[in-house]
Amino acid sequence: MAKSPAPIQGIVAEADRTDSGDALVLRIYQTVFDSVMGQRLKPGTKLPEAALCELFNVGRTTIQKALQKLAHDHIVELRPNRGAVVAMPTKEETRQIFEARRALETAMLPLAVKNATKADIAKLRGMLDEEHKVMHTYKQVDWARLASNFHLRVAELSHNPLLQRYLSELVSRCSLIVALHEPGGHASCEHDEHTLIVECIERGDVEGATQAMQAHLSVLEERIELMNEKSENSLARMLGMN
Incomplete structure (x- = not known):
């Protein structure tokens, strides 16, 4: 890797050498993540290191760490000699991810x-109540968080940490695909479908719960519209910083 240029300001260099550097990385990560989930940053949007350095007033090393963390979580893609762009899952990748998730969750x-x-059922119903409160707010970040938490909580009931870890990655990647490509006006997971799954679990209906989950994830996949939509907004506006 080429030697990074000096930070824009001297005080930034000092921050990068202290624990506060980790906080800066997390803040940049969260800003980009929220902008992607909020559909402000579109698939394929370029994320130039120099522009991010200027926007966040940090050195290139900090930006590179944030981008590496985002790439690890499949939020962005790091392309050799071309820089970082918002991830653009292909149709085949999307099919494979949802196929794997349906198989694992069922x-x-x-x-x-x-x-x-x-107590587990009561906790799931509490999560359903929280979902219901944000059903009509149309805040993609909130929808994605609640939907992911619901599925991961159901997975915890398996008492199998290995399966939970695999599912966690699949849920994260599905949430990204939904945020990038689902048409407006839908929650990332429909509340009534979650309710049916909980009802089946509560009465011990394995077949009903399995069928409900399969149908739920299939409907979610069917709503995905893969497209490469360009935005005319500035990077600062897409990041919610202008």
């Missing part, structure tokens, strides 16, 4: 039904 459901206690 395989975990019998374990979840077996292990679920009354």
Whole structure:
């Protein structure tokens, strides 16, 4: 890797050498993440290091760490000699991700039904109540967070950390695809579909829960509209900084 140029301001160099550098990385990561999930940053949008340095008033090393973390979570793609861009999942990648997720979640459901206690059901219903409160706010970031948390909480009931870890990555990648490509006016996961899954788990209906989950994830995939939509807004505006 080429030697990074000096930070824009001397005080930034000092910050990058201290623990505050980690906080800066996380702030940049969260800003980009929220902008992608909020559909301000479109697939394929370029994220030039120099422009990000200026916007966040940090050195190139800090930007590179943030971009590497975003790339690890499949939010951006790092292209050799071309820089970073917002991830652009292909149609085939999308199909494979949803296929894997359906297989994994439906395989975990019998374990979840077996292990679920009354307290677990109460917690799931509490999550449904929170979902209901934001159903009509049309805030993609909130929808994505609640939807992901619901599915991961059901997965926790399997009591299998290895399966949970695999699912966590798939849920994250699905959430990104939904945020990038789902038409407006939909929650990232429909509340009523989640409710049906909980009802099946509560009455010990493994077959019903499995069918409900399969149908739920299939509908979610069907709503995806893969496209490469360009934005005329400035990078600062897309990041919510202008």
